[in-house]
Amino acid sequence: MSLETKPFGFPFEPYGIQKDFMKELYNVLDQGKIGIFESPTGTGKSLSLICGSLKWLKDHDRKDPEPTEPVIPPKVNQPDWITALQTKSQGSRKKARLEEKRRELKQRIDRVRKDDLNIEITVKSSKRSKESRQLGDDDEFLIDDYVSDDENGPTTMSNKVNTNSNLSKEVQALLAKFESKKKVSYEDEDEDSDVEETKIYYASRTHSQLTQFVHEVSKTMYAEDTFEVSLASRKNMCINPDIKKLGNVTKINEACLDLQKSGSKKGPCKYLPPADNTAKWNEFRDHALAKVRDIEDLVTVGEKLSTCPYYGSRNTAKSARLIVLPYQHLLHTSTRESLGISLKDNIVIIDEAHNLMETITSIYTVSLTLQQIQLAWNQLNLYIQKYKSRLLGKNVVYIKQILNIIKVLIRHLQPTDISKKKDSVMGVNEFLHASNIDHINMFKIKTYLDVSSLSRKLNGFVDKAKEKEEEERQKQRLLNPKAPLPPASGSLTTSTLTLTQIESFLLALTNPDKDGRIVTSFGTAENPGASIKYMLLNPADAFRPIVEEAKSIVLAGGTMEPVSDFFNHLFPSIPKERISHFSCGHIIPPTNLSTITLHEGPSGKPLIFNYESRQDLKLMDEVGHSIANLCNVIPDGIVCFFPSFTYLDQVYKRWSSIESGGILDRIQKRKKVFKEPRESNQVETTLREYSLQIDSPDKKMGAMLLCVVNGKMSEGINFSDGLGRGVIMIGLPFANRGSVELLEKMKYAQECSNDGTVNAGTEYYENLCMRGVNQSIGRAIRHKGDYATIVLLDKRYGTPRIGKKLPKWIGEHVEKCDKFGLVMGKTAKFFREKQ
Incomplete structure (x- = not known):
C-alpha cells in the first residue's frame, strides 16, 4: 500500500490539507530530515502531528533493526562476507531482544489494565537503612574534600578519604571511585540500553498545551499501543506535602536533593523508594503506561502508589515511546542531561516553534544585578569564615578564586572613575581581559562548582542561618517585648539563590567568544540599578547538539513565517536539501476571511506609525476615527493590537481627552472597551x-x-466566532532600534550572512517584528466555520517587502485600500453576506 492511500488512523475523515500534512511529516521522519511545518490554528495541527508521527513509528517498529557494527571488531584480513554475517547476526539478536522486551512489558501493562486504579492500592512499606553517623548542624553544609582537579586525572569529592593519610593519590582516587559506586542513583542506565527503541520527544511551551496534546493522543487509535509519559518539574509533580508547600521551584529542588543525602535529618523521603527497588519502580511504570496520561494523572498514580511521580516518570521514560515535555527540559543542555534524556537516533517534535530562537536565546542569557552580586559575595564570605579551618584539599583555593571573580564583577559595576559608568557591550574575551581574569580557567571553576555542589551547600547554610537569626530575634522579643527588634542581617534577607545565578554567568563565559556578548547597564530613570548580562547571539550553537543527535527534527506552528530566519539563524550549516518546508492553507473557504491594508484615515491623513510619528496627536486621532467608523460595520468583538503598552496608554489617554473630540465616547456607543492588563x-x-x-x-x-x-x-488565546470578528493591527511593532542589545544582534546577523549583498541585519529586524504581527492576527480564525476581517493600519503593509512576510493563507488574499471609504464598503459588504 502506497503512502498516498495508507490510512493514518485519523479519528475522523481528514481534510485534504491534513492528509498532505501527515504525508509530508511521514516522509520527513522516514528520510531523517528537518521539517518546518506551518498549519494555521483550527486546521487540526496537533492531530496531524500525532497521527503522522505515530503511524511512522508503528511502521518503523515492523522493520528489522538497522545493521550496526559488530560488537567484536573484524579480524585482520577477515573477508567482508564474514563481517557482514556478524553484523546481520547481531541485528537478528537485537531484534529478538526487542521483541522479548516489548512482549514482557505488554504483558505487565495488560495485567495492570485489568485492575481499577480507583480501588485502594495497598503498598507494603519498605524499610530503609540509615547511616548510623549523625551529622551536626554545622557539618551539614560542609562541602566534601576536593580531591583533584588535575588536567588528566579524576576530579572527585570525598569525605571518606583523608588527604593527610599515607595513601597515594592513585589509591585515594580508586577508593573515591569505589565509594561513588555505592551511592544511590535514580538516573542509572537501563540494563538493556543497547536495545533502546526509537522514541518521539514532543515539546511545547506550556503545561496546558502539553495536557491538550496528551488528550488528543487519547482520542486516536494509537492510544492503546503507544506507551506515553509526561515529564515535568518537581514543582508540578512532587507529592511530599512538606516539600511541595515551599512553592518556589528552586527551593523545592534543593529540599528534594537534601532529602536524598545520606544522614539527612529530614530524610529520606517516604515517597522515594531505593533505586534498587525495581519492583516498586516497575509498578509505577506499568500503571503510568497503562493509559495515556497527562501530568495530573501521573501525580494521581504517584499518590495512589505512594511513589514519587517526578522520579517515577523519569524511570518510566526508559520504556515509553512518546515522551511529552516542556520546551526548557528539551532545550537546556544540563536539564536534558539531568533527566537522562538521550536524543540519539530519536525523533524530536517541537510545537509552537515560532518563538524557538527567542526561547533558546532567553534560556542561555544570564542577567545579574549589582545587588545580587554583592549578596552572593557576602553569603560566600560568611560561609568561608565559618568553615575555613575545616575545608580540606583545594576547596579554600577555589572558593577564594570565586570570591575574587565576584569582587571583579562588583568593581565592574561600581567603577571609581565616573567617566567609565556608561552602558557598554563587549565580547567575552574582551571582558575577561579588561577585568584581569583572563588567566582563570573557567572550565575548572565550572567543574569545581558542579562536583562540589557549593551552591546547594551555601543555600542550605544561608537558610539555616536565617532560621537561627529569626529564633534569636524572637527570643529578644520575649525577653523585652517593648524593645525594637534588631534589623535582619543584610546578607540573609533574601531567599534568592544568588550563587546559583553567579554560577550560570560563569558557565556562560566558557562559550565561544563569537556566540555572545557581555552587556553592562547602569540603569535608567524608569529602571535604576546597575546590571551585567551575558547575551547569547547564536541560538544555532546551543541547538546544534539536538540537530546532531536526533534522527529527525520537526518544528511546527500555526504561523512560522518568516521562515528565512530558521534557515539563516538556526540551521545555517545544514544543507538546504535536508530541510523540508511545508505550509498548508486554511480549512476555511477564502470567502470567510477579508484582509485589508489601510493606507490613510477618514480625513486622508497617511497612516504611517514609524517611531518618529507615534507622538503625533493628529495621527492618534486619525486612527481613533478609523476604528470608531469600523465599529459601525464590524459586529460583536473587535481585537485591536498596539505596538507596545506605552503607545496603547498614550493613545487611550488621547482618545479619552476633550481635545480628541471624544473619540473614546464615540467608540463606546457601539463597543464596550477593555484594555489588556499589564x-x-x-x-x-x-x-x-x-x-x-x-x-x-x-x-x-x-x-x-x-x-x-x-x-x-x-x-x-482563542478569539473564535464573536470574540474576534475583527482584528485590527495598529502600525508595525518594530523593537526600539536604539537598544544596544538589538543593535548587537543585527550586527551579528549581518556578520553571519552568507550573502554580503543582503542587509541581513535589517532582515532580522523586520522578521522579529513580523513574527509578532503574524501571531497576533492569527487569533481570529479558529475553526472551519469561522469568519473574520483583518485590517492592517499602516501604509507599509502594502509594500511587497512586508507583504511577503505575512502567512501565506493571509498574504495571498490581501486587498490594498488607499482610501478609507473603500475599506468601509468592503467590510460592510463582507459582514452583510455572512448574515
Whole structure:
C-alpha cells in the first residue's frame, strides 16, 4: 500500500490539507530530515502531528533493526562476507531482544489494565537503612574534600578519604571511585540500553498545551499501543506535602536533593523508594503506561502508589515511546542531561516553534544585578569564615578564586572613575581581559562548582542561618517585648539563590567568544540599578547538539513565517536539501476571511506609525476615527493590537481627552472597551468580562479589546466566532532600534550572512517584528466555520517587502485600500453576506 492511500488512523475523515500534512511529516521522519511545518490554528495541527508521527513509528517498529557494527571488531584480513554475517547476526539478536522486551512489558501493562486504579492500592512499606553517623548542624553544609582537579586525572569529592593519610593519590582516587559506586542513583542506565527503541520527544511551551496534546493522543487509535509519559518539574509533580508547600521551584529542588543525602535529618523521603527497588519502580511504570496520561494523572498514580511521580516518570521514560515535555527540559543542555534524556537516533517534535530562537536565546542569557552580586559575595564570605579551618584539599583555593571573580564583577559595576559608568557591550574575551581574569580557567571553576555542589551547600547554610537569626530575634522579643527588634542581617534577607545565578554567568563565559556578548547597564530613570548580562547571539550553537543527535527534527506552528530566519539563524550549516518546508492553507473557504491594508484615515491623513510619528496627536486621532467608523460595520468583538503598552496608554489617554473630540465616547456607543492588563493575574478576569459582554442579550452593543503585540493576548488565546470578528493591527511593532542589545544582534546577523549583498541585519529586524504581527492576527480564525476581517493600519503593509512576510493563507488574499471609504464598503459588504 502506497503512502498516498495508507490510512493514518485519523479519528475522523481528514481534510485534504491534513492528509498532505501527515504525508509530508511521514516522509520527513522516514528520510531523517528537518521539517518546518506551518498549519494555521483550527486546521487540526496537533492531530496531524500525532497521527503522522505515530503511524511512522508503528511502521518503523515492523522493520528489522538497522545493521550496526559488530560488537567484536573484524579480524585482520577477515573477508567482508564474514563481517557482514556478524553484523546481520547481531541485528537478528537485537531484534529478538526487542521483541522479548516489548512482549514482557505488554504483558505487565495488560495485567495492570485489568485492575481499577480507583480501588485502594495497598503498598507494603519498605524499610530503609540509615547511616548510623549523625551529622551536626554545622557539618551539614560542609562541602566534601576536593580531591583533584588535575588536567588528566579524576576530579572527585570525598569525605571518606583523608588527604593527610599515607595513601597515594592513585589509591585515594580508586577508593573515591569505589565509594561513588555505592551511592544511590535514580538516573542509572537501563540494563538493556543497547536495545533502546526509537522514541518521539514532543515539546511545547506550556503545561496546558502539553495536557491538550496528551488528550488528543487519547482520542486516536494509537492510544492503546503507544506507551506515553509526561515529564515535568518537581514543582508540578512532587507529592511530599512538606516539600511541595515551599512553592518556589528552586527551593523545592534543593529540599528534594537534601532529602536524598545520606544522614539527612529530614530524610529520606517516604515517597522515594531505593533505586534498587525495581519492583516498586516497575509498578509505577506499568500503571503510568497503562493509559495515556497527562501530568495530573501521573501525580494521581504517584499518590495512589505512594511513589514519587517526578522520579517515577523519569524511570518510566526508559520504556515509553512518546515522551511529552516542556520546551526548557528539551532545550537546556544540563536539564536534558539531568533527566537522562538521550536524543540519539530519536525523533524530536517541537510545537509552537515560532518563538524557538527567542526561547533558546532567553534560556542561555544570564542577567545579574549589582545587588545580587554583592549578596552572593557576602553569603560566600560568611560561609568561608565559618568553615575555613575545616575545608580540606583545594576547596579554600577555589572558593577564594570565586570570591575574587565576584569582587571583579562588583568593581565592574561600581567603577571609581565616573567617566567609565556608561552602558557598554563587549565580547567575552574582551571582558575577561579588561577585568584581569583572563588567566582563570573557567572550565575548572565550572567543574569545581558542579562536583562540589557549593551552591546547594551555601543555600542550605544561608537558610539555616536565617532560621537561627529569626529564633534569636524572637527570643529578644520575649525577653523585652517593648524593645525594637534588631534589623535582619543584610546578607540573609533574601531567599534568592544568588550563587546559583553567579554560577550560570560563569558557565556562560566558557562559550565561544563569537556566540555572545557581555552587556553592562547602569540603569535608567524608569529602571535604576546597575546590571551585567551575558547575551547569547547564536541560538544555532546551543541547538546544534539536538540537530546532531536526533534522527529527525520537526518544528511546527500555526504561523512560522518568516521562515528565512530558521534557515539563516538556526540551521545555517545544514544543507538546504535536508530541510523540508511545508505550509498548508486554511480549512476555511477564502470567502470567510477579508484582509485589508489601510493606507490613510477618514480625513486622508497617511497612516504611517514609524517611531518618529507615534507622538503625533493628529495621527492618534486619525486612527481613533478609523476604528470608531469600523465599529459601525464590524459586529460583536473587535481585537485591536498596539505596538507596545506605552503607545496603547498614550493613545487611550488621547482618545479619552476633550481635545480628541471624544473619540473614546464615540467608540463606546457601539463597543464596550477593555484594555489588556499589564499584570498577568488579571488577564483571565479581563477576558471573562470581554466574553460576557459579547454574549450579552444586547446584540447591538459589542466589545473591543485593546491589546499589545507579544503580550498575553497575542498568543494562545482563542478569539473564535464573536470574540474576534475583527482584528485590527495598529502600525508595525518594530523593537526600539536604539537598544544596544538589538543593535548587537543585527550586527551579528549581518556578520553571519552568507550573502554580503543582503542587509541581513535589517532582515532580522523586520522578521522579529513580523513574527509578532503574524501571531497576533492569527487569533481570529479558529475553526472551519469561522469568519473574520483583518485590517492592517499602516501604509507599509502594502509594500511587497512586508507583504511577503505575512502567512501565506493571509498574504495571498490581501486587498490594498488607499482610501478609507473603500475599506468601509468592503467590510460592510463582507459582514452583510455572512448574515
